[in-house]
Amino acid sequence: MNNKEFIAELSEKMQLPAKDAQRMVKNMLDSITTLLEEGNDVSINGFGTFDVKKRNDRVMVHPVSGAKMLVPPKLVLNFKQSATFKEQMREEKGVSDEK
């Protein structure tokens, strides 16, 4: 499902024009990002948790030139699926599901 399909479904469910839905999504993501920036974990019941993790700086060796590079530390957005969602997925998708 790509963004277009997603917005279409969302606008239908919320009975909003697609344009408004897209704007609301943007707004919502902005709010989530703000919360994350303030150092919170954002957890959505039945779906999962978004949190910010720090990746330490490290020394990397360039595979071709062999030059040593120092990769700076960075903050990354991390998502962890909630247990209930995992369970649900196992039940509904089944083991034999081929994709």
Place this chain on the structure above:
Amino acid sequence: MANRASLQDIAQLMSEKTGRTKQFSDQFVRQFFAIIRDALLRESYVKVKGLGTFKLIMINERESVDVSSGERIEISAHHRLSFTPDKEIAQRINRPFEDFETVLLEEEGASQPAGAEPVLVESPAVAAVDDSTQDIQVQTIRLEDAKVDEEPAPAEEETVFPTQGEAEPEQAEAHEEVTGDAAGQDAEMTDEEVYEEETGGRKWLKAIILSIFAILLFIGGYFAGYYKMFDTVLKSNVPVAKQSGSTESQPQPILADSMTVQTDSLSAQQEDTVRQGADETVRLLEESKNYEQMPQAEYLIVGTLDTHQMQEGESLIRLSQKYYGDKDMYKYVIFYNHLTNPDIVHVGAEIKFPKLVKLPQ
């Protein structure tokens, strides 16, 4: 950073921003994630612009050993949900660290990286030195010519000396600056750590750190704009080293060519150099008396280098950069032109650029 924000917090923030009711926002957030969840149960891939991509990855069944009992168990095939954040959101999250760049580690000893900025800082100085030494070279060569070649070879030799002398301290300076900045970077890092630990309720701390980054960014951008960062970064490292290398190799062939004159002892030659240097200083001082000099200036004004008609979009600083390789030289231009309001220079105004000579010493 263990504060937990829930769906309600998102809804709260959202309704503040959009002016919609909290109930509506709440509903919206719920629906948003419900759709993602349902879609993931149906298909294997959901992409949401601004957030990222959720992807299901099939993990095949495999055998493993139970950690506590040691029995062989089978882990059945299952799906793993992977999430890749969008570039947009990833950048925002990483904002506190965004101006760190991957840097090449120097070989042998130099454990701390030389970032782009420290190299940049010294580049105009190097350029200025280059220019001034070139000027002096020109002067000395002329001087020699005028004296009708007592010794043609030493003239070359002599022009080389100041370059070498100046290049070396510059190099040392460069080294200092690099290490100094490395320390600065360390300090920044610790700032980061503090930021991470204390994010709780101390927004002011965050604000301060953010503003420091903003200032750093601004300064970085400013320099990058003026000195065309990547050009000078490349150049400034190479020429300094090259200069001292080439100056060492240059005199050799010349010496060989004019062996007849050159067999004398070195000390005699050096004396000569000193004497001629003094001569030149006197000459420069005399010449400079014809012009009004800037008080406590490093350079002497010894004539007019060029007259330039101001075009739209030009600035004195940028022209100084062009003429002298150093934007700080604009002071001399202002002084030389007796500009009372240097912030406003009209298009079409004739600006004289002084010929500047640094006293050789």
